[in-house]
Amino acid sequence: MDFIISHYNYWIVIFLMMVGLYTVISRGNLIKKIIGLNIFQVSVFFLYISMGTVKDGAAPIITEGVKLYSNPLPHVLILTAIVVGVATTALGLALVVRIKESYGTIEEDEIHEMDHSL
């Protein structure tokens, strides 16, 4: 039971990661694919933050009388990752808008049909 509780975080992380991956590879709509990528990304954030959490630890802001802090380094990494993530999302969505302008659709199979690819 203890083992399940202490690994529940990681299993949910893997579940979210796989939901994101499944959305990216099985859905043809480009906006849906980008949402899938975002879900995948958030799951990675959880993996890092879960590893940095210390039981009964305080948030890593130095306060008098507090001895135990959570690990601040994953927080720093993930802060950077969130901001870079929104930059890539914005770029992806801009590409979707351009694809809509030149193909008239954002469904993957219709685009393949027009290009005679696949």
Place this chain on the structure above:
Amino acid sequence: MIDLIINIILLTFLAITAIAIIRTTNLFATIMLFGIFSLLSATLFVVMDALDVAFTEAAVGAGISTILMLTTLALTKNHNEKRSHAHRPWLPLAVVTITGMALVYGTLDIPGFGDPAAPANTHVAQYYINNALPETGVPNIVTAVLASYRGFDTLGEVAVIFTAGVAVLLLLGGKPSSPNSNPRTNKKREEDET
């Protein structure tokens, strides 16, 4: 203890929201669900003591990302996802299940959630916890590392954002091409008319 219970409940909500996101075909509803997903993750970051990450996620993930997606939806005027029957779900489902099982096998050796003796928490992190305040004078360790110890990394991050911004402007900022001048759209229109 109460932390752990809140943690487990929020993680379960998160998983349910993710399932709802894949199953919904209305794109507006999907984007709203994604906003809820981001807000839930921000709450969860607070529970896991990552305050700076939580408010960045709330502002950037739940705020800016959702607005960007809604803008895209408004520009593409495509409100429903088309589910073609040609997509068979079995192959992606098999790939995802196998990958997931391999990853779960990998977690069996990871130290449990919140373990103070985990290798990730015992080596380099202690240095920053002990020395960040005397060396930089900033009580918030995350800020101290981000802006002082790793200031150049943050500068690099600004370069990434700038590049992405320039790329988005280049993609969208040009004169909007009239739909009639585009052969592909024309072809599509002819097909639709016939």
